[in-house]
Amino acid sequence: MRLVDTTHTLTVGxxxxxxxxxxxxxxxxxxVDRLPRSLxxxxxxxxxxxxxxxVQPxxxxxxxxxxxxxxxxxxxxxxQPARVLMQDFTGVPGVADLAAMxxxxxxxxxxPQKVNPLSPVDLVIDHSVMVDHFASPDAFRDNVQIEMERNGERYAFLRWGQKAFDNFRVVPPGTGICHQVNLEYLGKSVWTQEIDGANWAYPDTLVGTDSHTTxxxxxxxxxxxxxxxxxxAAMLGQPVSMLIPEVVGFKxxxxxxxxxxxxxxxxTVTxxxxxxxVVGKFVEFYGDGLAQLPLADRATxxxxxxxxxxxxxxxxxDEETLKYLRLSGRDEQQVALVExxxxxxxxxxxxxxxxxFTTTLExxxxxxxxxxxxxxxxQDRVTLSDLKSRFDELMALSLTPAPGSAEGKLEAEGGQPVNDTPETAEVELDGQRFTLDQGAVVIAAITSCTNTSNPGVMLxxxxxxxxxxxxxxxxxxWVKTSxxxxxxxxxxxxxAAGLDKSLDALGFNLVGYGCTTCIGNSGPLPDPIEQAIRERDLTVASVLSGNRNFEGRVHPAVKTNWxxxxxxxxxxxxxxxxDIDLSQEPLGEDSNGQPVxxxxxxxxxGEIADALEQVNTDMFRREYGAVFDGDADWQAIDVATGNTYDWPTSxxxxxxxxxxxxxxQPEPVxxxxxxxxxxxLGDSVTTDHISPAGAIKADSPAGRYLQDQGVTPENFNSYGSRRGSHEVMMRGTFANIRIRNEMLENVEGGExxxxxxxxQLAIYDAAMRYQDEGRPLVVIAGREYGTGSSRDWAAKGTRLLGVRAVIAESFERIHRSNLLGMGVLPLEFIDTDRKALGLTGEEEISLKGLAELSPRQELKLEIAYPDGRTEQVDVRCRIDTGNELAYFQHGGILHYVLRRMIGKA
Known part of the structure; x- marks a missing residue:
């Protein structure tokens, strides 16, 4: 079957x-009239x-x-997406991989110039600024200065990449978050390209190295x-291999x-x-209610x-799309083309x-x-009126003694458990004395592209x-505001609306243009606050306008995040x-002592609508007019030359x-x-649990490595900023302070x-001992393994630790793809799970037939128990397509692409 020519000329203006x-x-x-528009x-x-x-007919x-x-x-x-979007946490190791290729x-x-992006790539530096300074008119200036000092080596490397590679642009630090810059400036809805002298138009499509590319x-x-x-791989011309997805219609x-x-x-929708x-599926919104949603609400x-x-x-x-394109400064010819x-x-x-649709909700x-x-x-929504009772429930659960503990035994014997730790702390900060209680909000952050892209909620x-x-x-x-x-x-x-001064007066001063608290760059709490939390083991809170609140993400001392x-x-x-019901209880008292x-x-x-009148097209055109230029510090960075990178000691x-x-040529598997x-591991282990993120502890394997290299703890920076160092990142894999390894009892952290x-060892130290012994490794996990951000180091670190396979009850989409893209085999249990198998981690695991794998093949996993028993269980190979199988057989997707570039694959 071959299609007759389907080209057509569309005249616009x-x-x-x-x-x-x-x-x-x-x-x-x-x-195709009733085909979902995404398809x-x-x-x-x-x-x-x-x-x-x-592509076949x-x-x-x-x-x-x-x-x-x-x-x-x-x-x-x-x-085949039209373009690629990157942020700097994933962009730095991405450019490092290209340089290594x-x-x-x-x-x-x-x-070496055969390694060059074939699709346009935009990298936006947005993940590196931290909230070191806050509630000050100078907070933005001071945080940016620290950011440049901390990240000079990384930024110099990106500047080299900008010169060395074609089709590669960098949006400098202090500009914005990649997704908001994409929404307000980079995205076109309809892409244009000159091909063989003809001006082609087609839908704007992309993949991005951040899960919120959506x-x-x-x-x-x-x-x-x-x-x-x-x-x-996509930027190097490799198509994204996928099964035609199911599409869930949300009316x-x-x-x-x-x-x-x-x-x-x-x-509510989440x-x-x-x-x-809907894991692995498209969601498409439809229905006449869309006419009531401004584009900024749709973006949320x-x-x-x-x-x-x-x-x-x-x-x-629809019309709302055109309205937003005009507001944000896209030229009229582009808007007319989109329509x-x-x-x-x-x-x-x-x-x-x-x-x-495959299925629908309304x-x-x-x-x-x-x-x-x-x-x-x-996804754990709680109504505003139920928050207080929800927090009280959490506190009741946290105070229940663990079975087998001294307190638990005492309670079982009819005695009263003894808690010698007070549930409050007296604190002095900046000349003020106050009591810090359970449930205190210690971080309040207006942050994240999810909501800061929405003028309605910001105003x-x-x-x-x-x-x-x-x-x-x-x-x-006691609240750190930003x-x-x-x-x-x-x-x-x-x-323009005259509201910046009001926010400043409450401590919500500008701290930076970047992801900050939402990705864990909340910076340190004031010492007296953090000391009180740790000494009294207080369960305190953060409230942020972000999209992620996983354990240990916002701040290691903050246990509940909303x-x-x-x-x-x-x-x-x-x-x-x-621990307050804001639908019934007052926030405080006014100057006359009356409840507010x-x-x-x-x-x-009506008040919000009046304020929205201040948002105009000139603002967008002014701010994006020189978006790639950067400030004087960015322009002053000394840029290396050469088609290959002269790797420094770093x-x-x-x-x-x-x-x-x-x-x-690849070796047989x-x-x-x-x-x-x-x-x-258990259920819902996120890529935040797996991939190094947040602060680096001095006594961790990564902290010890940095100190051996002469780096003092105050100069550790974050894991995210060190994603270009495999030595740091492999030591930080599985090192999250809240991860729970079921091989150990009542232990949190990467042990x-x-x-x-x-x-009992740090996971990195154990992995290195196993490598010295010549032992392959596996990771075993529950449902929804790899939930969360598209962190490539969750897969890279897994591979460098010597893990050959991850066997889970189910995978989230991106992490499964990342694992096989690094040559790590993803396997799913069939009709059983780790608990039914009685696994303790002392078992030996074997798997045969890997040289003859086929997509989604069922295999026999052999488990040898320490008592001498063996059992075979069915697992499914979660290599889903033929292309993915080729990537795995080559040791990873980049190895496959590189061999294709030189005609060896």
Missing amino acids: NQDYRISSLRKAAEQLGS KVLLENLLRRHDSDA EDLQALVDWQHQGGRSDREIAY RDAVSELGED MINALGILGWGVGGIEAE LSGALREGITATDLVL EMLRQHG LSNMAPEYGATCGFFPV AYCKEQGLWREPGDEPV LDLGSVEASLAGPKRP AAGLLAQKALEKGLQRKP LAPGSKVVTEYLK LASPPLVVAFALAGRV YLKDLWPSQ TYIQQPPFFSGMSP EDIDKARVLAL TRHYPSGD
Whole structure:
């Protein structure tokens, strides 16, 4: 089967564009009118490339037939995104891998410039600024200065990459968060490219090295997060191999009630979709309720697709899309092209549209309540009125003695458990004395692209602050407050509305343009506060307008973390505690001693609408006019030259070992024989648990390594900033302070037990001992293994520790892909789990037949128990496609791509 030519000329204004026409394709393949728009984007992507080796006509037919097969297909397709988006935490090791690939190509006698991005790549430096200084007019200046001092080596390396590689741009630090910059400036909705002298137009598509790449779905742009490894392959021209996805339709009707925010909506949607189950699936929003959602609200919903587990959260293009493109400064020809192209291709949303979906859910926007999520997962929604009781329940559970403990035995014998630790602490800070209680809010952060991209909720926060000041309220002295917008446009409109001074007066001074608290860069708490928390073992809280609140992420001393809208963040800074029902209890007292309630401060929709009048196109054009230039410090960085990198002696940037001694042809995959279990983990282990993140402890393997290199603890910086150092990162893998290895009892942190010695060691130290013994390793885990951010070091570190396979009850999408992309075999239990098997971690694990693997093959896993018993259990190979199998057989996706570049694969 071969399609007749489907090209078509689309004229917009006085410009002609060549397109691959879905209408012409439908004449040959069948109607696509009711195909979800996200799949129409995939269909166009294949149609435009259907004469290439990667796309067969049968792939196109499978996509069309999807709508007649219950919204399901087992067809593998090759998706080729138009561009790649990176942030600096994943970008630095990504550029390091490219540089190492150039070294490897050179060692094999080939031209190193063969390693070059073939697709446009934008890297936005947004993950490195930390909240060291806060509640000060100089906080922004001081934090940026520290950022440049800490990260000079990394930034010099990125500047080299910007010069050495084609199609590679860097947005300097202090500009914004990659997803907000993408939404406000980089995204086009319809991409254009000159090919063989013709001006082509096609849907803007991308993959990004951050899971929240999905935020761009709000503009009708299909994109999602992948691991840095997969993104590097995409930028080098390798298509993303995937099965045609199931698409869950989420129908919205009605309108949000007065006082309800986009944050409340997204927490509700996240809870619903997690319960429904959308891992590995597309979610597409539809219904006439979309007409009531501003694009910024849609962006909030799309942004949190990783939290509800979906590959993407897609919105079709409509009038609201065009309105936002104009507001944010896109030129009129681009806006006209988006409208004409989407209407021509059937990508435009019409009232009453009812596409075919695999499954559907529906939500009346009018039913959404004021909400938060926590204390450690974004899908655990709690209404504002129930927060106090929820916190009380947590405290009751935390105070219940563990079975077998001295307190537990005493209680069982009828005695009273003794708690010698007071539940409060007297603290003096900046001349003020106060009592720090359980449930105290010690961090209140307006942070993260999820909400700082939304002028409605940001202005609501400013209006609430303004009203609080008028009532004479102030933040509590133990609360560390911060404002970290995702772009400079936010600062502009807050100033224009006259609300910046109100936020400043409550301590929400600008601390930086970056992710900050949402990714764990909350910086240190004041010493007296942190000392009191640790000495009294207080259960305190953070409230942040972010998307992630996993254990140990925000701050190691803060046990409960709550996601909330920006105005609620301000409200909790005023209240100073989370064991409060803000729907009934006062925040404080006004200057006359009268109680002040949240309802007294909450701005009306009319007040927010008036403030929104201040947001204008000139702000966007002004701030993005020189977006790639950077400040004087950035421009003053000394930039290395050369097509290959002259690796310095550094604890920040090191030559990755993955391609060292690589042969032109791959070696056969060896069976796993008598592997030891490095870690036995439970359910919902996140990439934050696996990948090094946050602060580096002085007594950890990474801390000891840095001190051996002459780095003092005050100069450790964070794991994220040291992602270009494999020596640091492999030592920090599985080192999260909250990870729980079931091989040990009542132990938190990155510890394990080495066998047969029985010694308790840091996971890194145990792995190195096993390597010296020549022992392969496996990791065994429960459900939803690898939830969270697209952290490539969660897979890279796993491989460098010597882990051959991860055997889990289920995987999250990105981490599964990352594992096999690094040559680590992902396996899923079939009809059993680690608990039913009675595993303790002392077993030996074997797996045969790896040289003859096929996608999703069922295999026999042999378990040898310490008492001499053996058992064989069924596991499924979670290599899902033929391309993925090729990556694994080559030792990883980058090895496969590199060998293809030099004609050896």
